[in-house]
Amino acid sequence: MAIYKSINSPARGTASLRGVLRYVLDNKKTEGRLCLVTGYYDELMITPRAVFRSFQDVKSEWSKESDGRQYAHNVISFHADEQITPEQVLAFAQRFAVHVYPDHQTLIAVHTDKDHLHAHMIVNTVNYMDGSKLHKSKRDLENDKKFCNTLCRKYGLHVEEKGRRFDGSKRNKGEFSVWDKNLYRQLKENKDKSYIHACALASIKALKTARDKEDYIQSMAKLGWAVNWSEKRKHISYTDSAGHRVRDTKLAQSFAGYPDKEAMERQLKHNREKQMSRTR
Secondary structure, eight states, X not given: OEEEEEEOOOXXXXXXXXXXXXXXXXXXXXXXXXXXXXXXXXXXXXXXXXXXXXXXXXXXXXXXXXXXXXXXXXXXXXXXXXXXXXXXXXXXXXXXXXXXXXXXXXXXXEEOSSSSOEEEEEEESBOTTTOOBOOOOHHXXXXXXXXXXXXXXXXXXXXXXXXXXXXXXXXXXXXXXXXXXXXXXXXXXXXXXOHHHHHHHHHHHHHTTOOSHHHHHHHHHHTTEEEEOOTTSXXXXXXXXXXXXXXXXXXXXXXXXXXXXHHHHHHHHXXXXXXXXXXX
């Protein structure tokens, strides 16, 4: 089962491009080898600096160095139980990128640092053949997801079915699918009022506006939850006034759409960049 996501971020400015390239090409995440660039690329190595230089060369050729959005960021994630190797994930993402982003340089990096394999795709928004800018409509994104499912079938992988788990069994009431974009709304409508549900609801609410980790922790405190978020610990834990303790792993098990620590950090960064752009 492969899940395709388009990461919504401002993606403006060279600093933003440099930062995302450093992140996706982190050797600790990619094992230093699980990466490639589709389309025009004449650099000897794939490094953040080399990819940045190649992207900028194309932008310069068409006089679009500072023209709006600098890149598109997409992720294809595979279920932890899916029988697929990192090398196969790389090939899968390559076929996807060549089909969906023809004539656009696309950096692909497979991350193996989580319990599920996932491929990041950073796309140069300037077409190297004609200088046109990349634009995606909602219909385009839906078609991209359909093509991702088509590739799953070609690779003999599972295809996500609404209302069913990875093994094909029916989901229980209140169990959320990772495809659902309205997690917060569904949490509010859920009749289960357990402390685990309350923690998830508070967390999603705090994540909507928090600019950084400290801001998130303060927002959670106002909602009745103390947060233990340490760089030395892999997971985040929460405690309410009644002493109930919840780990983010429990939230992820209970609500499939709940973001992990990495996704939360990306959301906080997005909130911060969005608020900064408004003040300029």
